[in-house]
Structure formats: C-alpha cells, structure tokens
Amino acid sequence: xxxGASERISINGCSINLAKGGSGPTMLYLHGAGGSKGWMPFMxxxxxxxxxxxxxxxxxxxxxxxxxxxxxxxxxxxxxDLLEQLDIRxxxxxxxxxxxxxxxxxxxxxxxxFRTLTxxxxxxxxxxxxxxxxxxxxxxxxKARMVYDPAAQQERLNAELSEEEADIALKNAFTSSKxxxxxxxxxxxxxxWLHRVKIPTMIMWGENDPxxxxxxxxxxxxxxxxxxxxIFPECGHSPQQEKLDEFMAGIDAITSxx
Amino acid sequence: MKFFxxxxxxxxxxxxxxxxxNAWVTFxxxxxxxxxxxxxxxxxxxxxxLAADLGFDGVCVNEHHQTAYGMMPQPSIxxxxxxxxxxxxxxxxxxxxxxLTTNPLSIAEEYAMIDNITGGRLIAGFVRxxxxxxxxxxxxxxxxxxxxxxxxxLIIEAWTxxxxxxxxxxxxxxxxVNLWPRPYQEPHPPIWIPSQGSRETLEWASHPDRKYxxxxxxxxxxxxxxxxxxxxxxxxxxxxxxxxEQLGWALPLYVSETDxxxxxxxxxxxxxxxxxxxxxPVEYKLPPGYSSMASYKxxxxxxxxxxxxxxxxxxxTDNGMFLCGSPSTxxxxxxxxxxxxxxxxxxxxxxxxxxxxxxxEKSMRLFAEEVMPKLRPIASAEMAAAE
Numbered sequence: 346x347x348x349g350a351s352e353r354i355s356i357n358g359c360s361i362n363l364a365k366g367g368s369g370p371t372m373l374y375l376h377g378a379g380g381s382k383g384w385m386p387f388m389x390x391x392x393x394x395x396x397x398x399x400x401x402x403x404x405x406x407x408x409x410x411x412x413x414x415x416x417x418x419x420x421x422x423x424x425x426d427l428l429e430q431l432d433i434r435x436x437x438x439x440x441x442x443x444x445x446x447x448x449x450x451x452x453x454x455x456x457x458x459f460r461t462l463t464x465x466x467x468x469x470x471x472x473x474x475x476x477x478x479x480x481x482x483x484x485x486x487x488k489a490r491m492v493y494d495p496a497a498q499q500e501r502l503n504a505e506l507s508e509e510e511a512d513i514a515l516k517n518a519f520t521s522s523k524x525x526x527x528x529x530x531x532x533x534x535x536x537x538w539l540h541r542v543k544i545p546t547m548i549m550w551g552e553n554d555p556x557x558x559x560x561x562x563x564x565x566x567x568x569x570x571x572x573x574x575x576i577f578p579e580c581g582h583s584p585q586q587e588k589l590d591e592f593m594a595g596i597d598a599i600t601s602x603x
Numbered sequence: 604m605k606f607f608x609x610x611x612x613x614x615x616x617x618x619x620x621x622x623x624x625n626a627w628v629t630f631x632x633x634x635x636x637x638x639x640x641x642x643x644x645x646x647x648x649x650x651x652x653l654a655a656d657l658g659f660d661g662v663c664v665n666e667h668h669q670t671a672y673g674m675m676p677q678p679s680i681x682x683x684x685x686x687x688x689x690x691x692x693x694x695x696x697x698x699x700x701x702x703l704t705t706n707p708l709s710i711a712e713e714y715a716m717i718d719n720i721t722g723g724r725l726i727a728g729f730v731r732x733x734x735x736x737x738x739x740x741x742x743x744x745x746x747x748x749x750x751x752x753x754x755x756x757l758i759i760e761a762w763t764x765x766x767x768x769x770x771x772x773x774x775x776x777x778x779x780v781n782l783w784p785r786p787y788q789e790p791h792p793p794i795w796i797p798s799q800g801s802r803e804t805l806e807w808a809s810h811p812d813r814k815y816x817x818x819x820x821x822x823x824x825x826x827x828x829x830x831x832x833x834x835x836x837x838x839x840x841x842x843x844x845x846x847x848e849q850l851g852w853a854l855p856l857y858v859s860e861t862d863x864x865x866x867x868x869x870x871x872x873x874x875x876x877x878x879x880x881x882x883x884p885v886e887y888k889l890p891p892g893y894s895s896m897a898s899y900k901x902x903x904x905x906x907x908x909x910x911x912x913x914x915x916x917x918x919x920t921d922n923g924m925f926l927c928g929s930p931s932t933x934x935x936x937x938x939x940x941x942x943x944x945x946x947x948x949x950x951x952x953x954x955x956x957x958x959x960x961x962x963x964e965k966s967m968r969l970f971a972e973e974v975m976p977k978l979r980p981i982a983s984a985e986m987a988a989a990e
Binding site (some may be wrong): 411415481482483484515516518519522524529 | 746884
C-alpha cells in the first residue's frame with residue numbers, strides 16, 4: 346500500500362495540491378469543509394483498487410486561495426475545469442460532507458465522465474423541520490462529537506496541532522464559512538435537479554451524524570432514483586473513518602457492479 | 604470638549620443567573636418580559652431626554668440584535684422618538700450595521716428622515732455589527748468588510764449625487780438610486796465610525812476623502828491611547844493634521860459624591876455589564892471570515908484570552924475600561940487623558956448593565972453639573988472651528 350504522493354497542479358492559474366495514489370480505475374475524492382487530513386487509512390484501502398485523486402479544494406489545505414472564490418458555484422465551475430484539464434473519464438466520484446454536495450452539483454451538470462457517485466454524509470440539501478448542526482457555532486467539545494466513539498472524541502480534543510496545522514484549520518474554516526454560511530450548507534435549488542443523476546449512486550451515512558441527521562440521507566435517497574442508502578449505527582459524521590469496513594463494503598458494492 | 608450621552612438600553616430586568624456564559628444569539632427570548640421591556644424602554648428614553656436637558660451635546664443609541672445586552676435592534680426608531688423630544692442635542696446613531704442589511708438604501712432613507720425632521724441634528728454612525736450578529740442574521744461574515752465599504756459608498760452616493768442613477772456593486776445593485784428625502788445637512792450628516800481599533804478601519808476612516816470621527820469603544824485606556832494616537836499619526840501620514848473633532852472615546856462612566864460611594868454603588872452593575880450582558884462564547888463573537896486571518900489569530904491570542912476571565916470592578920477601573928469616582932476625580936482623570944490623546948468627543952455610557960434609574964440619574968446630574976463645565980473649555984476653539 347503506497348502512501349499517496351502529492352503534486353501541484355494548476356487549473357487556469359489556480360495552483361492546488363493533489364494527493365494521488367494507487368492504481369486501477371480513477372476515483373476522485375472530494376473532501377469536506379474540514380479539509381483533507383492527509384492520506385487517511387480509507388484512502389490507503391481505496392488505493393488498492395483505484396487510482397485515488399484527492400485534491401485540496403481551492404482555499405483549503407495546501408491549495409491557493411484565489412480571489413475569485415466567492416461561493417459554491419465558483420468551486421463547482423473550478424472542478425468542471427479540472428475534470429476537463431485532467432481529462433477524467435470513467436471515474437468513480439466520491440464526496441464527503443461539503444465535498445458530497447460538490448459531487449452532487451457536478452453530477453447534476455453531467456455524469457458523462459463518471460461511472461458511479463458516492464455521497465458520504467453529504468451537504469447540499471435542506472430538510473425542512475430538521476435542523477442541521479452548526480459547525481460555525483460549536484465549541485471544540487461540540488465539534489468533537491461529530492465522531493461517535495467517545496474515545497475518538499477525547500483523542501480529537503487532546504490533539505495538539507502544530508502551528509502549521511492550526512493555520513490550515515483556520516484557512517479551511519474561513520473558506521468553508523465563505524462558501525457555506527448562507528444558505529447554510531445547501532443549495533435550495535439542488536433538489537429540483539437531482540433527478541438528472543441517473544448513474545448508480547451509493548449514499549453512506551452515520552446514524553448518529555449530528556451535522557446532517559439521517560433524514561438528510563433519506564432526502565438524497567428519494568431524490569436520486571438510482572441510489573442505494575446505507576446507514577451505519579454507532580457512527581457520526583465520517584463513516585469513511587469511523588466505519589472503515591462497512592464503508593469499503595459500500596464502495597465495493599457500488600463499484601464492482603459498475 | 605463635547606459630551607455625548609450614550610445608551611445601550613440593556614434588558615436590565617434579566618434573570619442574571621439565566622445568563623450562563625452567553626447573552627447573545629441563542630440566549631432564549633423567554634427571558635424577555637415585554638411588560639418589563641415597556642418600562643425599560645420608557646425609562647431609558649427618559650434618561651436620554653434628560654441628558655439633552657442637562658446640556659449634553661448629543662444623545663446616542665446603537666444597534667444590537669438578539670441579546671439582553673441592548674434592546675435596540677432598530678435604533679432609528681429610538682432616534683425618531685428622540686428627534687421630536689429634543690431641540691438642540693445631536694441625535695447620534697452609533698451606528699447602523701451596514702453589512703447586515705440586504706438594502707443599505709433603507710439606512711440612507713432612515714438617516715435622511717431623521718436629519719430632515721431635526722433640521723440637521725443627525726450624526727450618522729456606520730458599523731459592521733459584531734460577530735454574534737452574523738449568526739443572528741445569517742449574513743456571511745466572509746463578506747462583512749466588502750459589504751461595509753460598498754454599502755457606505757452607496758449611502759454616500761445616494762446622499763450626495765443627483766438621482767436617479769444606477770449603482771453597480773458586487774453585493775448591492777440598483778437601477779434607480781433616487782433618494783427621497785435627501786439629507787438636510789450639506790453635503791451629508793457628519794459620520795462617526797465606532798471601532799475597537801482595527802488597522803484597516805483606522806486607515807479608511809482617517810483618509811482625506813473621509814476624515815470621519817473615529818470613536819474607540821469600551822477598551823482599556825492603554826489601547827484607546829494607542830489607537831487614537833495611531834489615528835492622528837495616520838492623518839499626518841496623509842498630509843493633514845487631525846482635529847479633536849475627529850477623535851472620540853466611548854466608555855462606561857459613573858459619578859457619585861465621593862470615590863468610595865461611587866465604587867460601592869457602581870461595582871455590582873459594571874461587573875454585570877462586563878461579565879453577564881457582554882459575554883458570549885468565542886465562536887459566537889468571531890465567526891470565521893469576520894476579520895482577516897492575522898487579526899483573528901491576534902485577537903484569539905490576546906483579547907479573547909482575557910475575556911474568558913472574570914472582569915472585576917477593580918480590574919476594569921485599573922485598566923481604564925471603566926471610569927468611576929467623585930466629580931473631581933473623574934474630571935481630573937479625563938483632563939489628564941485628553942491631554943495625552945487629544946480627543947474632542949467624549950461619549951460616556953452612564954447606564955450600564957443593571958444600574959437602576961435613581962443612580963443613573965444622580966450620576967448624570969453630577970457629571971453634567973460638576974464635570975462637564977470643567978472640561979468643556981478644552982479644545983473648544985478647535986471644536987467650534989469644525990462646526
């Protein structure tokens with residue numbers, strides 16, 4: 346299992362960090378508002394079977410923060426450019442949280458480059474009457490509860506960030522707030538167009554996700570006819586980390602068939 | 604020196620025990636009793652009217668949302684009420700939070716109306732609103748500064764350019780800007796910029812195109828001095844001399860017969876102000892993007908670190924965030940500080956937290972009768988020249 350290697354790529358003058366590893370069909374992984382946390386164990390597993398491309402979005406991680414980045418639309422069009430420039434084809438598109446929203450937005454604009462779509466704890470919709478968690482207002486203790494396991498929560502609280510890591514966390518928070526503050530983590534128009542996604546879609550969710558509770562998972566399931574939903578018990582906002590085996594089984598199920 | 608009586612209109616009837624580390628955004632309005640609110644609004648308006656009668660040069664209100672800290676989400680309503688009950692005093696709104704509104708022309712209209720009704724007694728304050736209000740109003744903090752500047756430009760154009768004209772901003776766009784009524788004062792009401800001392804605001808407000816009055820609010824005296832001095836230095840860098848009219852200081856202030864009595868009477872109420880009404884978690888105060896990343900880190904490492912601690916009466920009087928004492932103590936201290944800082948406008952907040960009406964009124968009268976006359980001659984020639 347090779348650790349992903351990082352390279353810089355430039356899309357229309359915007360330089361971003363791209364982590365890349367493995368071999369096989371292309372899998373584009375889009376991270377959430379918290380940014381990428383390096384080459385994670387789930388990426389290692391994925392790279393056994395796929396060529397995993399895990400970019401830092403513009404404004405996140407080690408990527409540039411371009412002047413033009415004002416909203417999710419800008420990020421969506423940046424990725425449409427990226428797909429063209431890297432000539433990504435027959436790929437599996439995977440997105441977590443804000444990255445799941447981004448993946449869904451790309452998919453409604455055309456699924457020609459993708460074989461499957463996987464949405465993990467995805468933002469993008471608003472379920473009326475079911476409040477989202479407010480990561481912009483939560484204290485560190487509350488944010489730690491995004492993970493289900495109390496030991497993991499404690500670990501997160503005790504983690505001491507280097508100055509560089511703290512700066513990146515702040516940069517990620519600034520950009521995600523700019524992109525997702527209002528409407529909060531969703532596009533009110535997206536639900537009108539999700540029927541356009543006709544490729545096989547896997548939706549994976551933690552039953553205890555305090556950010557987007559399970560009704561948000563069911564909303565995606567209902568709006569994308571070609572989708573399958575898997576909800577994992579005793580799991581918070583990040584099934585790809587908290588329920589690695591179940592997550593990999595979900596990936597296997599959707600990608601081996603397609 | 605000129606004196607502007609400032610009121611925050613806190614919900615002083617609040618159950619203090621209910622404020623558990625937060626009086627903002629999510630502090631439930633079940634803690635608000637309209638019957639108490641009715642009494643307080645009218646008491647506070649009486650205090651503002653009394654200030655005008657006592658000879659304060661102006662009376663000031665401001666804007667805050669969803670909090671026990673201040674009951675003036677729409678300050679122009681109070682300014683409108685004061686417009687008809689005062690004759691000479693300036694009416695100061697310190698200020699309207701420009702980025703929080705989707706249509707800054709409504710602010711241009713409100714202000715122009717007050718200016719017309721009063722025959723030119725409005726002082727127009729512009730602020731960004733504090734971090735908490737970006738949660739309350741769901742306005743993106745990442746565009747706060749951009750929206751502030753753009754809304755300001757739009758309001759100034761609406762006040763000074765003949766309409767109709769189009770306005771093509773990034774955040775605000777209009778086909779027909781054509782303000783009715785136009786403001787009474789030419790070219791427009793004086794503009795004050797309340798600030799806690801950000802470098803960007805200082806450079807912007809002191810710019811020769813603007814020369815706005817820079818009002819430092821609720822800060823330790825060392826920081827007030829540093830910021831007012833920096834403002835004057837910036838004027839010099841722009842090639843002109845800063846006038847006392849351009850500098851203001853807003854602070855809670857209390858006067859009683861003796862220093863001891865003043866301390867005894869004010870202590871619990873000023874402690875409530877700083878430790879109850881003002882408190883909210885740091886995530887409420889500083890939403891990501893509200894400030895630059897550099898100043899976010901700076902504020903987290905300095906100011907907000909201390910804000911977590913209890914601010915005692917002694918602490919806030921020692922660092923000069925609060926001025927309290929007998930008339931002569933207060934007058935001497937202000938005279939000394941004025942000679943160091945050069946401000947021409949003093950903006951005392953004489954009701955704070957839970958301070959009851961009798962004590963507020965006593966302090967106001969002592970200040971107006973025994974402190975103001977001593978200080979009024981300071982910088983009066985320059986202030987008169989600025990009229």
